[in-house]
Amino acid sequence: MSDGKIIKALSGFYYVLSGDQVVQCRGRGVFRKRNVTPLVGDYVVFQSENANEGYIMEIKPRKNELVRPPIANIDQALLVFSAARPDFSPQLLDRFLSVVEANDISPVICITKIDLLTPEEKKKIEWYIDGYRSIGYKVFLLSSMTGEGVKKIFPLIDDKISVLAGQSGVGKSSLLNSLHPKLEIKTADISDHLGRGKHTTRHVELLQIGGGLVADTPGFSSLEFPEMEAEDLPYTFPEIQEYGENCRFRGCLHINEPGCAVKQAVESGDIRQYRYDHYQDFYLEIKNRKPRY
Incomplete structure (x- = not known):
């Protein structure tokens, strides 16, 4: 028996990093019976006679896990959004921020393709950026075409497992190629008809970049709140x-309650x-989510 970490899942196989060796493994049938699926990022015990x-x-x-993308034990999420x-x-x-906050994952906001903006468009983006920074989020402006801001990412990923998340076409694969040119990850153009990107990443894989591991994940355009309750939601918005904490009633959900300090902060412009x-x-x-049985 040996210990290792799953760094890639593809076509029913799990590639486990143990020391300097990667071993191709299958999951035991008992996992299927328990409705448990091994995930990239899982620390596992495996048995093998060869690689x-x-x-x-x-x-x-697991200390945490995401459903989409399917990955576990994440230290931080690099939320990649295009300008x-x-x-x-x-x-x-x-939505992304709320979901990763609920999973105790540290978010970092990366806004790509800033080279495509006009001065007026950049001012609008900077208004949003100032707001996110004011509530404590790290925000980086990046361009994979010009290389602007890319070097600032390396210190963030050292000694961490990071996941890149964001909808299709925002430049996740291009960012990874900028961080590690030898990867040569396939990229694709934006569909003018649909207004979104094509999926160029087909599986989840942890890649060694700098001093850390970074997951390249399939693109996706929405996230649901399958495990979160309404009472948990306020804790995923730092300013709320x-x-x-100054609301009149303990357990205030900041919707219709009288004397709500959050609603007052919205009216004053503090939120x-x-x-x-x-x-x-x-x-x-x-609240309107259908219960699952």
């Missing part, structure tokens, strides 16, 4: 959690209106 034939015998407890093509979406960014609007949207989505 091509192994079986995962045990999955060690243009596709257009910057603060609502989708807030901060002002919520940005669009952030509160997204909070309300997510709250209603969670």
